[in-house]
Amino acid sequence: MAKGRSTIAEIAAEVGVSAPTVSKVLNGRPDVSEATRLRIEAALSAHEYRKPVATRADGARTTGPRLLDVVFHESDNLWALEIISGVERVAGPARIGVVLSELGGSHRPTQEWIDDVMARRPLGVLLVLSDLDPTQRHQLSSRSIPFVVLDTQGKPPTDVPTVGSNNWNGGLVATQHLLDLGHTRIAVVMGPADVLCSRARVDGFRSAHDSAGVPWHPAMVRWGGFDAASGYQHALDLLSRPDRPTAIFAGSDYIAFGIARAARECGLRIPDDLSLVGYDNLPITEWLNPPLTTVNQPLREMGGLAARMLIASADGQPPTSMRMDLMTELVIRESTAAPATI
Numbered sequence: 001m002a003k004g005r006s007t008i009a010e011i012a013a014e015v016g017v018s019a020p021t022v023s024k025v026l027n028g029r030p031d032v033s034e035a036t037r038l039r040i041e042a043a044l045s046a047h048e049y050r051k052p053v054a055t056r057a058d059g060a061r062t063t064g065p066r067l068l069d070v071v072f073h074e075s076d077n078l079w080a081l082e083i084i085s086g087v088e089r090v091a092g093p094a095r096i097g098v099v100l101s102e103l104g105g106s107h108r109p110t111q112e113w114i115d116d117v118m119a120r121r122p123l124g125v126l127l128v129l130s131d132l133d134p135t136q137r138h139q140l141s142s143r144s145i146p147f148v149v150l151d152t153q154g155k156p157p158t159d160v161p162t163v164g165s166n167n168w169n170g171g172l173v174a175t176q177h178l179l180d181l182g183h184t185r186i187a188v189v190m191g192p193a194d195v196l197c198s199r200a201r202v203d204g205f206r207s208a209h210d211s212a213g214v215p216w217h218p219a220m221v222r223w224g225g226f227d228a229a230s231g232y233q234h235a236l237d238l239l240s241r242p243d244r245p246t247a248i249f250a251g252s253d254y255i256a257f258g259i260a261r262a263a264r265e266c267g268l269r270i271p272d273d274l275s276l277v278g279y280d281n282l283p284i285t286e287w288l289n290p291p292l293t294t295v296n297q298p299l300r301e302m303g304g305l306a307a308r309m310l311i312a313s314a315d316g317q318p319p320t321s322m323r324m325d326l327m328t329e330l331v332i333r334e335s336t337a338a339p340a341t342i
Contacts, residue, residue, distance in 0.1 A: 006047040015043050026143070041135075044142050066094075067122040068310060071101040071109060073129045077254065078282045079226075079299065083128060083150065086303025094311065096123065103130060111136075118143055124310030126150060126303075129195070146313035148306045152196055161319045163306045163326075167197040170295040170328035171204025174249045174277045177293070177330055179212045182338045183247040183275060187220040189234045189259060190251035198223070201251055201279065220245055224255075231258025239266045239274070246339040247275035253282045253294055260288070271337035281331050290334035298326045 008026075012019040017036060024032050025040045032040075043049075068091055072080050084100065091098050099122065103109055107130045114136050117125060125140060125147040132140070132147070137160070140147055149162045171188075178186050188205045191198040202221060209216040222238070224230030231250055238245055239262060250256035256278035260270060268274045270290060278285060278294035285292040305326070309319055 006049055011040070011043050011047060011049065015039050041139065041142065045138060049142070066096045067099055067120060068096055068307060069099045069101065069117055069120075069122045069125040071103060071113070071125065071127055071130060073103045073107050074105055075100065075102045077227075078284065079252070079254070079280055080128070082280075082282065082299035083303035086300035086305075087126065087307045089300070090304045090307040090311070096311070107131060108133065109136070114139055117145070121145065123314040124148065126306050126310060146310055148309050148313075150302055150306045158322065161309055161313075161322050161324075163302050163309070163324045164197070165297050165302060165326045166328050167200035168204040168207070170279060170297065171201035171249070172208050173204075173328070173330040174201075174279070174295050175205045175208035176212070177332065177336065178247040178249065178275060178277065179208060179214060181247075181275065181336060183245075184214050184339075185220070185243060185245045186216070186247045186249060187222065187238050187245035188249045188251070189222045189224065189231050189238075189255050191224065191226040191230075191255070193223040198251060205249060226252040226254055228254045228258035228261070231255035232262045233258075235259040235262035236266070239263065239268065245274075247277070247336070249277045249279075251279055253278040253280045253285050253292065255279075256285075256292055256294070270335050272340055275336040275339070277330075277336060286333065288335075293333045293336040294331055296329050296331050298328075301326055 008022045009019050012022045015022070017040065021032060021036065022040055025037050068087065070084065070087055074080070084098070087098055101113060109130065109132070118139060121143060122145065125145060127147060128150045131149055131152065147160065149160055151164050152162050175186060188202060190202050193199065206216055220238070222234040224234055231254065235248065235258065238248065248259055250259055256276055259276055263270055263274050270276050276292065278292045279297065280299065281294045281296035285294050305324060313319065
């Protein structure tokens, strides 16, 4: 039997199920047993079956509202809001709706989420700091639903389009700025050690020290979450050391918020007693007291680029590149200064 020309009835007969059961799997219906669904998925893959997309006479899709699915591992923060804003700036004028999902801190969606996505058949799926396992990837691909990963958690997959930023450069320029001011005891409080962007920023931190010939101390490198509470707890410990750092590079603006609170509670002034650099350049950072020096990560641009890639893929246009990394740059404000003598 020729691949790509099989009918639902032929695939049903091969698997030993009814044609409506195959249709349920194609439409992401949950009322099919896992074992049966996997057998049908395998047959669909073997025959390279693609569900036809209905069109009007003018070629437009008629399968319902045009949607993009955007899924975050966590979305209750200003960081996620910047990405959502970037997606909306592209999707809104194109009259494409945006469906938001949150994974409650997990970096991989559940099968129930995949089933829901397949049932509504969006134009594409944007995964933010999350990824799919091979089975889930196949399920979306078998329905011709493209997906893009933004700020990948681990090593970028070679066969999945990804959008990110130059995190190594961000860590480098932040640390170089502090070294240029004369700081030699610099700590870094970063997000999770198993997240790629965290490791890349710390690599930049180390490279800046190596280039300047200034040793960095392993005890000054801390891993945690990208949240304020993590910054606060690590800073309390760091600032209580007899050789406390004179500057801290925070792996996110939220981490910097927690560090600033800890510094105040320790009786330290920013930047007189402690210089502080954040990461992301959230809009609120320029309104802090003092305004926060931070690395600009172009979150809105990243969200918009990912949305354009998905829309182009849905229109049958292959990606021009499988990996798009946007530039980061340092925004110098008033939270950094030369170290005081202590």
